[in-house]
Amino acid sequence: MEPGVTDLKHFQRGSLPEGFRQMLIDVHTDAYADQMDDPFHQRFAWFVDHWTAMDGFSCVVAYEGDEPVGFAYGAPLVPGREWWRSTPYKPSDNCSSTYAVSEVMVRPAWRKRGIADRLHEALVEERTEDIAVLLVDVTHPKVQALYEIWGYARVGEQQPFADSPVYAVMVKDLGESP
DSSP: OOTTOOEEEEEETTOOOTTHHHHHHHHHHHHTGGGTTSHHHHTHHHHHHHHHTSTTOEEEEEEETTEEEEEEEEEEOOTTOOGGGGSSOOOOTTOOOEEEEEEEEEOGGGOSSSHHHHHHHHHHTTOOSSEEEEEEETTOHHHHHHHHHTTOEEEEEEOOSTTSOOEEEEEEETTSOO
16 A cells, blocks of 8 residues: 555445535646646536536545545446547457546645556456546646556547547556556
């Protein structure tokens, strides 16, 4: 276990504690403090509401004592409506389900300690979907390289909103280890 980080807690849609939404927003505000003038980052609360309302939503939060230091969350995508299928990537014929990793976020004071890796692994380790998919800003090649270490492959690019960055679409077979 990472020194100083004492606990990873799992949360599911339908059993989110009071204050959960605000905790995610507060961690995001700290993690992106230097970018909070960007309207896209200012809409994070909308994304929290969107994702936490999805069937199958799951989240893992890392704590140091009572202090949340990071989180990872996502949800299964509706079969046949997976947005990554618009990329050139062609999965194997047995790929019928997708888990979308929406966020992996660690507050600045706790970065470079392996917490993001632990959060991600805890989020996807028990998933039953065939693949995991995520987006990473194309201007962050080090983050993309980290996801590649975790077993993801870049399969295309998308800009899901007019004011969002262009993202690399990355896919990982959940039946394989990195």
